[in-house]
Amino acid sequence: MRLEGISKHFGEGETRVDALREVSLEVFPRQVVALLGPSGSGKTTLLNVIGCILDPSAGSMELDGELVLHDGQWQRGDLRRLRLDKIGFIFQFHNLLPFLDATDNVAVVLQLAGVDIMAARKRAGELLNDLEVGHREHAMPAKLSGGEAQRVAIARALANNPRIILADEPTAALDSKRAGIVMDLLRKLAVEHDAAIIAVTHDEKIFDRFDRIFQLRDGRLDGSDPTDSMI
Amino acid sequence: MNLAYRDIRHNLGRFLLTCLGLGLLLGVVLAMIGIYRGLVADALTIARAPAVDLWVVEANTRGPFAEASRIPGDIREAVARIADVTAAGSITYQTVEAEHQGGKLRLYVIGYELTRPGGPPEIAEGREIARSHYEMVADRSSGLTLSERIQLGRKTFTVVGLTQHQVNSGGDPAVYITLSDAQKLQFDLAPPAARVQLARGTGGANLDTVNAVVARLHPNASASATAATIRRWKHLAAITQEEQELILSRSLVDRARRQIGLFTSLLLVVSAVIIALIIYTMTMEKLKQIATLKLIGAPDRTIIGMIVQQALALGLIGFVIGATLIVNIKDYFPRRVVLEPDNVAVLGLIVFAVCLLSSGLGVRAALRVDPATALGG
Numbered sequence: 001m002r003l004e005g006i007s008k009h010f011g012e013g014e015t016r017v018d019a020l021r022e023v024s025l026e027v028f029p030r031q032v033v034a035l036l037g038p039s040g041s042g043k044t045t046l047l048n049v050i051g052c053i054l055d056p057s058a059g060s061m062e063l064d065g066e067l068v069l070h071d072g073q074w075q076r077g078d079l080r081r082l083r084l085d086k087i088g089f090i091f092q093f094h095n096l097l098p099f100l101d102a103t104d105n106v107a108v109v110l111q112l113a114g115v116d117i118m119a120a121r122k123r124a125g126e127l128l129n130d131l132e133v134g135h136r137e138h139a140m141p142a143k144l145s146g147g148e149a150q151r152v153a154i155a156r157a158l159a160n161n162p163r164i165i166l167a168d169e170p171t172a173a174l175d176s177k178r179a180g181i182v183m184d185l186l187r188k189l190a191v192e193h194d195a196a197i198i199a200v201t202h203d204e205k206i207f208d209r210f211d212r213i214f215q216l217r218d219g220r221l222d223g224s225d226p227t228d229s230m231i
Numbered sequence: 232m233n234l235a236y237r238d239i240r241h242n243l244g245r246f247l248l249t250c251l252g253l254g255l256l257l258g259v260v261l262a263m264i265g266i267y268r269g270l271v272a273d274a275l276t277i278a279r280a281p282a283v284d285l286w287v288v289e290a291n292t293r294g295p296f297a298e299a300s301r302i303p304g305d306i307r308e309a310v311a312r313i314a315d316v317t318a319a320g321s322i323t324y325q326t327v328e329a330e331h332q333g334g335k336l337r338l339y340v341i342g343y344e345l346t347r348p349g350g351p352p353e354i355a356e357g358r359e360i361a362r363s364h365y366e367m368v369a370d371r372s373s374g375l376t377l378s379e380r381i382q383l384g385r386k387t388f389t390v391v392g393l394t395q396h397q398v399n400s401g402g403d404p405a406v407y408i409t410l411s412d413a414q415k416l417q418f419d420l421a422p423p424a425a426r427v428q429l430a431r432g433t434g435g436a437n438l439d440t441v442n443a444v445v446a447r448l449h450p451n452a453s454a455s456a457t458a459a460t461i462r463r464w465k466h467l468a469a470i471t472q473e474e475q476e477l478i479l480s481r482s483l484v485d486r487a488r489r490q491i492g493l494f495t496s497l498l499l500v501v502s503a504v505i506i507a508l509i510i511y512t513m514t515m516e517k518l519k520q521i522a523t524l525k526l527i528g529a530p531d532r533t534i535i536g537m538i539v540q541q542a543l544a545l546g547l548i549g550f551v552i553g554a555t556l557i558v559n560i561k562d563y564f565p566r567r568v569v570l571e572p573d574n575v576a577v578l579g580l581i582v583f584a585v586c587l588l589s590s591g592l593g594v595r596a597a598l599r600v601d602p603a604t605a606l607g608g
Contacts, residue, residue: 044606053602084528095523095605099241104232112528117232168606
């Protein structure tokens, strides 16, 4: 994914707020990168732009070789489909659908993409087994532990083989041991699925798990020298 | 997988409880419709009981139900001699209160001539009146039983037969006695001064007056033409059966119809508002989930479908509960409740439409959900 000159402002005139100011960055497959910054620095706004749920004011974005945003204008009519096919989401509090069991929480994404329900459930089962929560495939989210729920959420994010996985504070609700496990898992999955992971986080425990760290301050990306990053 | 079904199943107890509440409300709506239908049926039942084509009443009246009508009893002979008339009979109607089992029993007494039109339309139990005096056929709803004796005026009558569904528009059960007994009863119940005058023959009225003469015509005869003939006679008016039923349904039940209609409409509006609020509340409780669904790529139609299906399920189950309840308890109502399949079907369609429209509020809220709200804690 490549971002060039992404800007986003809210309001006009005296009430104008520049949430993002010409943010440019590049993320390669199999990379796990972090977005850091104080509250109000624009991390969530940037995540929303990358996730195609917020219209930027300016800039371009290339995703998996396709120019999806140019000069602040989306180049695809159906962003929902783009998200379904190319982007996976991992939330701080897993956001599993409480009325679906673990398998169906993963299968629903596949079904939305047009996969037959039986095939979707089969694939969901495989993903849950890969993430070592297969034994909880029929458990409802309320019955899952925090770690188990997060693994199910990761399986859901991976269901459609996305190219980019956006994680919003993926380990905030976990203790340090589980946080480390989840990050190692994400790295492993990024490699296996040839995807890139961009995580918004404040969790210092896991800083060493990232290939690159981008620091946002007042909507601008701090000079984060790529040559300093560890891949 | 069906998201609406899965969501309902996840909160099944609460959903069913909501359906029950809605069902009770819809049951009341059905009951109101049935009560109105029963009112009309009761009002028309007495008029339809003689199974006649023509009613001869006092001139310039719309009797004998909507207005008072008194005509000489011998008019029946003249009516019977009209070419198209196959049978004619005199009838009287009066409301009487009688002592029964320690309380007052209000009865609609119908006096008719034996072997002539005007008697009970069916005998559900026992037999018809065979003797000239002091026998009675009573409607089941009066609570009277076969062989029971009851005093009307100064005389005691024996119940020899039971009929059913014979009540007047006020809900009073009908009892049939002979015409002479009914005329005598009118005399017994008349004010004392009038009785004295009548006995002396100086009151200007005599015992042989009736409320109407009813007539059956040949199958090919024109009721309107025969009625026109009778209208040319002095002091008489003639009303066809169709006109009589129209008078009854318009005059006697008109106010009740409007009142019940207004009440039913209000209940339907209340039901619509309640359904809308329920669906809206159910949607608002799921905003985070809706945002998540949108974020992971669910199209709007999936979310709309979930909400609309839940609204329709709510309406359907609620309607079934309400209809089942009313169908099973309607016979215990003090007044007749008449529910035809088309009434139930029409209300079902209205409920369907209401649910569809009511879900609009929830759908609107769901479509406005920003998928970005799924991100963040």
